[in-house]
Amino acid sequence: MSGINNNKGHEPLPDIPLPVLNDPKPAPDKDQVVSAFKTLEPTRDLSTMAKSPCAKESFIDGAAVGLGVGLLKAMKSGVGRPAANWGFGAFVLMTVGTWEYCHFKIRQKRQIMATGQMPVVSTIDVDAAKRREAIAARQRDV
Numbered sequence: 566m567s568g569i570n571n572n573k574g575h576e577p578l579p580d581i582p583l584p585v586l587n588d589p590k591p592a593p594d595k596d597q598v599v600s601a602f603k604t605l606e607p608t609r610d611l612s613t614m615a616k617s618p619c620a621k622e623s624f625i626d627g628a629a630v631g632l633g634v635g636l637l638k639a640m641k642s643g644v645g646r647p648a649a650n651w652g653f654g655a656f657v658l659m660t661v662g663t664w665e666y667c668h669f670k671i672r673q674k675r676q677i678m679a680t681g682q683m684p685v686v687s688t689i690d691v692d693a694a695k696r697r698e699a700i701a702a703r704q705r706d707v
Contacts, residue, residue, distance in 0.1 A: 619667030626663045631656025 614620055635652020639645060 618671060619664055623660050623664040623667065627656045627658075627660030630659040 631652045631654075634655035635648050638651040639648035642648060
């Protein structure tokens with residue numbers, strides 16, 4: 566393949582610098598790390614987490630899947646610690662996955678509403694429209 570040139574008649578390809586492996590990066594400044602930890606307020610952060618969209622569903626789904634995987638692994642192997650590790654891993658993966666999927670759906674809905682492609686109709690409006698149609702049909706029949 567060394568003699569093949571698919572770039573005939575075109576401008577030359579740019580030189581792409583290769584990444585330097587094991588590039589020593591400076592350690593983060595201790596003051597920056599300390600100031601970052603000072604901004605954390607566990608009581609405020611944990612109390613507002615339940616108000617965020619998708620949190621409750623994500624944790625419930627993660628707990629159910631983690632418990633199920635942990636119990637199945639414990640029944641299969643009969644050893645507790647690896648089963649707990651599997652259960653916790655399944656909990657984390659399911660929680661993060663459900664959280665991300667829920668936020669993906671929210672972003673899709675916002676994009677659809679912003680572009681005006683499809684109106685967002687709640688089920689209450691659909692039920693009301695069906696009732697109006699049924700009433701109009703009855704009135705026509707009478």
